[in-house]
Amino acid sequence: MTNRLPEWMLRDLSLPRLRRYIRAVHGDAPAAERLYWWNIEASAALLGPLHCLELALRNALHNALARYYGRPDWWMVAPLNERGHKLVNDARRTCGRRLSRITPDDVVAELSFGFWVSLLSHGSGYDRHFWVPVLHSAFPHYRGRRDSLYRELTSLVLLRNRVMHHEPVHHRHLSADHATLYRVLGYLSLELAKESKTMDRFPAVLAGRADVLRGARPPRF
Structure with a gap:
């Protein structure tokens, strides 16, 4: 076997x-x-566990804020910082390009994982405006500090973005990432975390890494 990547791979996937x-x-x-x-x-x-986490997080935070502010478009009155308002406005414009009538649910679905995680940050007083009065309640199975939870979620945003943008993840401590993902998902919903695990093939994929790298079995996706 030559110690050179196939020409088609260099052409199609880029050096x-x-x-x-x-x-x-x-x-x-x-x-x-x-x-x-x-x-x-x-x-x-x-992708499957990240899907569950992202949807559970945004729904939990949205529902908590909608109850707190008494309206489904809570972002119209909440003390978002400048970047938060920009992300909401960008989401609304994106929805407007494909929908004749925009609902709050449309905007919620358009907002990024990073936006929802940013609501747990210390920046712009979000810890006082959001975490203390309301967002801690979105994590019924968590009793720790906001900053610890924010660090875990920020790490998962980076993982999610690398997965979704087809970037390398092999260099990360993937077993720790996987554990963090399920730990945070469990803070939101023990039932969803349990159900997701029954379908999760990532542990087997991780365990088979050495076999793939030495050519003992072909990779599958």
Whole structure:
């Protein structure tokens, strides 16, 4: 087997993208190819749990804020910072390009994972305006500090973005990421965390990494 990536792979996937995998395996081209495919396999396996977390988080925070402010479009009266208002306005414009009538649910679905996580930050007094009076109640199974929860969620935003933008995740401590994901999901809903685990194939994918990298089994996604 040649120690060079196939020409079609260099053409179709691009050397700048593949170079990160080549460096990770110290120039071993066959290993770089296997690592690339395993990275896709791992990212695909993480998509389901990340899906559950993102939807559960945004629904929990939205429902808590809608109750607190007494209206489903709570962002119209809540003390969002400048960036928060921009993200809401961007979401509304995006909805307006494809919908004749925009509902609060449309805006909620359009807002990013990063927006929802930012509501738990210390910035612009969000800890006082949001966490203390209302958002702590969105995590019925959490008794820790806001800043600890925010750090966990920020790490998961980075993981989610790498998965969704087809970036490398193989270099991360993926077993720790996976544990954090389920820990935070459990803060929101023990039932959803339990159900998600019954369908989660990521542990098997992670356990099979060494077999894929040495060529003992083909990657699958």
